[in-house]
Amino acid sequence: MKTLEVDLGTRSYPIYIGADLIDQSALFNACEKASSLFIVTNSTVAPLYAERLTKTLEKFGKPIHKIVLPDGESYKDWKHLQLIFDDLLKFGADRQTMLIALGGGVIGDMTGFAAASFMRGIRFIQVPTTLLAQVDSSVGGKTGINHPLGKNMIGAFHQPVAVIADLNTLKTLPARELSAGLAEVIKHGAIADAHFLDWIEANASALLACDTNAMGYAVLRSCEIKSAVVSADEREGGIRATLNFGHTFGHAIEAGMGYGQWLHGEAVGCGMVMGAELSYRLGQINQAEFERLSKIIRSMNLPVEPPKFGAERYIELMQVDKKTEGGSIRYVLLEKIGKAQIKSVPDAQVIETLLATGAA
Numbered sequence: 108m109k110t111l112e113v114d115l116g117t118r119s120y121p122i123y124i125g126a127d128l129i130d131q132s133a134l135f136n137a138c139e140k141a142s143s144l145f146i147v148t149n150s151t152v153a154p155l156y157a158e159r160l161t162k163t164l165e166k167f168g169k170p171i172h173k174i175v176l177p178d179g180e181s182y183k184d185w186k187h188l189q190l191i192f193d194d195l196l197k198f199g200a201d202r203q204t205m206l207i208a209l210g211g212g213v214i215g216d217m218t219g220f221a222a223a224s225f226m227r228g229i230r231f232i233q234v235p236t237t238l239l240a241q242v243d244s245s246v247g248g249k250t251g252i253n254h255p256l257g258k259n260m261i262g263a264f265h266q267p268v269a270v271i272a273d274l275n276t277l278k279t280l281p282a283r284e285l286s287a288g289l290a291e292v293i294k295h296g297a298i299a300d301a302h303f304l305d306w307i308e309a310n311a312s313a314l315l316a317c318d319t320n321a322m323g324y325a326v327l328r329s330c331e332i333k334s335a336v337v338s339a340d341e342r343e344g345g346i347r348a349t350l351n352f353g354h355t356f357g358h359a360i361e362a363g364m365g366y367g368q369w370l371h372g373e374a375v376g377c378g379m380v381m382g383a384e385l386s387y388r389l390g391q392i393n394q395a396e397f398e399r400l401s402k403i404i405r406s407m408n409l410p411v412e413p414p415k416f417g418a419e420r421y422i423e424l425m426q427v428d429k430k431t432e433g434g435s436i437r438y439v440l441l442e443k444i445g446k447a448q449i450k451s452v453p454d455a456q457v458i459e460t461l462l463a464t465g466a467a
Contacts, residue, residue: 141205181367211237212244219250223265236276238288242329257427287372301445349447353379359424376409418467
């Protein structure tokens with residue numbers, strides 16, 4: 108097992124990465140002071156891991172409740188968030204109640220938002236079971252739900268007390284979900300570590316096969332990169348926004364298609380191709396670097412051709428983005444492979460990118 112720490116002073120917390128961690132009660136020691144425990148999961152993950160986690164938590168002698176939500180991005184909304192609050196109130200949750208998010212990014216985001224909001228803030232633990240959640244969404248305290256007009260536009264910053272990433276849960280992931288998670292792994296190399304991107308390129312086959320050693324390193328290095336960024340800029344006032352490379356275009360794809368039609372990682376992968384194309388057009392990376400990154404993304408069985416919404420619709424969708432300031436869309440671009448920057452770009456150049464990538 109590997110252990111990292113997200114350094115946020117008194118709100119620092121560990122990230123545990125290893126095999127069969129769901130069964131290790133010592134990793135859940137934060138539950139000792141809880142009055143009750145609520146496992147929030149979904150209909151896909153619950154039959155696989157909820158009973159195991161329940162047995163682990165029974166050692167603390169607390170009342171345990173399970174909240175099982177439907178599975179999918181389309182359920183990341185007010186209606187289904189309300190189901191969490193309904194059960195918390197029904198079963199007498201209080202300020203010492205602990206929530207445990209058992210699932211992928213949707214469950215982690217919704218559980219975290221519920222924890223941030225219930226009684227103005229209670230504690231929660233992240234137990235991410237998808238690659239995307241292990242390398243990205245479970246770390247950093249971003250929580251929230253989607254709105255029909257924009258992804259993740261309603262939420263709060265609320266840090267977990269621990270992240271427990273059990274690598275063996277990745278073995279039950281469908282191939283499409285695994286590829287979606289690999290998009291976020293690629294992103295970390297592209298924006299922060301050119302040598303890591305080299306490693307990803309060299310180990311593509313092992314990653315797609317969910318080789319335990321390869322996956323362990325991919326999760327570890329991704330978490331190292333993200334935890335360092337979060338520790339430096341918790342609330343996305345500066346450098347943390349670079350973690351959104353591919354997300355402005357990607358979120359537009361998700362909203363435009365309807366949430367759940369493309370997986371988040373699929374949209375981010377395609378969004379990175381679009382972001383790299385724009386970076387190339389601005390002269391920040393060369394054609395060979397753009398083509399290489401596109402090839403790596405394609406090699407992970409991710410889409411590289413965006414849906415054709417038209418330039419006007421894409422720009423309309425991208426205006427509803429957390430990085431937009433004063434009506435100006437701020438894009439995360441590659442200054443070079445391994446280093447990102449944030450800047451505003453004239454719509455004319457964005458439209459050229461949309462045309463070049465087939466989006467318009």
